[in-house]
Amino acid sequence: MTVDVVEIDDALAQYDPVMGLEVHVELNTVSKMFCGCPTTFGAEPNTQTCPVCLGLPGALPVVNARAVESAIKIGLALNCEIAEWCRFARKNYFYPDMPKNFQTSQYDEPIAFNGWTEVVVDGETYRIEIERAHMEEDTGKSTHVGGATGRIHGASHSLVDYNRAGIPLIEIVTKTIEVPGEKAAAVARAYVSMLRDLLLALGVSDVRMDQGSLRCDANVSLKPSGSSTFGTRTETKNVNSFRSVERAVTYEITRQAAVLNSGGKVVQETRHWHEDTGITTSGREKSDAEDYRYFPEPDLVPVAPSREWVEEIRGTLPEAPSTRRARLQAEWGFTDLEMRDVVNGNALEPIVATVELGVTPAAAKKWWLGELARSANETGTELDALGVGPAEVAEVQKLVDEGALNDKLARQVFDGLLKGEGTPAEIIEARGLALVSDDSALIEAIDRAIAANPDVVEKVNSGKPAAAGALIGAVMKDMRGQADAAKVRELLNAKLGI
């Protein structure tokens, strides 16, 4: 299926995009939302289940207090009000991997509501209003077998794994986000990225987008430039990387613009995002009248967090990421521009972790925004998915500080690390990268350089010590870069009597 799109600039010239983002976060509680089953990711299918999360006849849910605590933490961190009294509701709909055929969720009485947060894009701060953050349970996971696409159509049968059923989720819903159109997609990405940082800082989730513990649904609609009438929205489901959030929003803007330009109507529906092709395709049609028959969950007593508890939790909150950023910038002595590059490059956390391991902020920034960010860009992965972490960076930098590597060699070590060739030590060994620190080998090379460049020696001797640089270059070339330049200069100077 091909869908016409227009160029993004053309789309934005005619329409103002309006967004709403719904982010589902799987909490990292030890047990599930309503039962004591473990939540370990990747366990054998259906080994982490019980009568409760399987929805067996007679089984009853009991709320996980730790999940409530995490929900309150998230709500507070997003500047939300925390409900004094809230309830769960049943959202009734059929889905083969949903054991009870209703999802226990929160409806009109969420635990957290009316919040706000900020994101920074290209140095501009954008305020995002938070509608609500509510608690719910995850569903099981279906695998469709026997077809070519892995989708249900064409499959011969489906397998259901209920290990994920009942894992606590927090759904964070923004109010309508209206930012300058050209910033929309970047703001969406920055928001999800900011949330990830925040959730990580709160310690409430592993926020692994690749494992589905952070999933974003992006609602996008267009209104003609200058108009105040909202258009029909689509909801692109389960976008699973920051980059994809940006791409999916951009794609929907260009697609909807094309539909509207051709005189068509945007259909209110859910859409699937395709990572490989970078497009969305139609899912199920979703009208406002979709009837979940919500009603208060009679199996659960209301949740009424005491104000004392809420304040106690507030007292445990880590520094807000924006405050923390300002503090780190000051501590590190980075310029605004440098800090923006760090944040936009999603390198803040890796740099913090690297600095904690004893590396200077400047050196940490150099590696994370240099070698590593470049590699991430080229391969379309996230920094934290490269397989090179703060520990490796610190190890390499330590070798540089000790004089065992120079920057050039260090870059080769990173190349080896990114290619999975082993530890830095193994890579240095295998690739023969260690700096030559043996003076005799250096002196021999210096002698060779002096012998080969009598004209340069002549210049130095005639009162132009700067000319010695050429000799250093010759020595380094001779040593194939594996020499400490400072050491070479020291030895050369001694030799030439400068």
Added chain:
Amino acid sequence: MNDLIRKTAVELAELMSSGQASAVEITQAHLDRIEAVDGAVHAFLHVDSEGALAQAAAVDAQRAAGEHLGPLAGVPLALKDVLTQEGVPTTAGSKMLEGWKPPYDSTVVQRLKAAGVVILGKTNMDEFAMGSSTENSAYGTTHNPWDLTRIPGGSGGGSSAAIAAYEAPLAIGTDTGGSIRQPGAFTGTVGVKPTYGGTSRYGLIALASSLDTPGPCARTTLDAALLHEVIAGHDVMDSTSIEQPVPPVVEAARRADVAGLRVGVVKELGGEGYQPGVEARFHEAVELLTKLGAEVVEVSCPHFQYALPAYYLILPSEASSNLAKFDAMRYGLRVGDDGTNSAETVMSLTREAGFGAEVKRRIMLGTHALSSGYYDAYYGQAQKVRTLIARDFEKAYEQVDVLVSPATPTTAFAIGDRVNDPIAMYKNDLCTIPSNLAGNAAASFPCGLADEDGLPVGFHVMAPVLRDDLCYQVGGALEAALADQWGGVLMTKAPELEVTR
């Protein structure tokens, strides 16, 4: 040997502790009785002879080893088929669950087992507890031991009939709108609906979560109280379970004293539509209480007239959601799974074949009542009525300690009489429903036989939340006074069942 089946639980416990009978003998006597009469009564859906005898033998061994045993250790019990028992078929009276063996014990069953109570088997009930006659069971109607042409009440007709037919001295029922008390009344036995949350719902196949309450059925007030004590108390597996000590029900049943107790007769529960014989026995019982020193006043609960419609919106709404899980995907019946049908079609075919007419009717009602645009008018309104009814109770309890009424407007009706008139059927729960909506304690005690048909009449006692003991106090007093008149409990007046074996 045969007289073992006529004993109360208390008497059986005494026989065991004095070494005059073993749990195995007692269990076997009841299994024999079941075999002899259940062909005619059909109280049981599944008899677990092997399991029961094994449990009984274990109790005998414990007793022989000098272990400390609970007061009901070794006493047999019939379990309503809506509570899960690990490895024992549990169907909730529905084809949907035919042959399903739960992998876990309900909390009630765990507590029964821990107390050494011997579970004989699973008793018949209206499908998913929807009904007032046990005619809606997918496995056939249960017959009232007092008159086999009559219904035993519902939905727990099997449990009450089992104790009335001397197949078991004790039974467990569940009461959503009267399903313990109404069959109790119709079979001349004691049926108690504990305070909502006073007994755990974990493992109770839900009909309406906010109303369902497991409770005891017995032939005497004390037996019921002893069973109540075994199954009640906080359960961490049930969020709605109350974290308060169990009311002193056994002590109350033993004390059986109403002197100085303020008793309120609910004005709205009586009069037109009530069978004269029922009203006569009820008023005599009230007079008896007065003679015993109770202070009787008439009390008005004006919103009780809306209880029935509110109940018949809340119940189907919750039920429609609770029953959604029966989709043929994971357990129970599966129809049409021949490889050509989609999951949705298999689900439809299964539900069509697996659910009975009453279940379908209530699912449709509930789905409609919850649907957008109707929620406020139906479910929302019904919840408001519920609040008003709870307030009626609160106001009444400012004046009196307990409220009383007939348990049912009529005595047991004939099989087939009301099957085609759901509204007439629903009206049978007029007196019992308000207590479920308010969540407070209530019980039905035998108070005589109606003149016109010679069938048992139930005396209904309602008490505030967690004052279940008051119900037993009144029931015990009434039972003692009537025993003086009758020379024993009412059950002794029941006709002998013809033994078919």
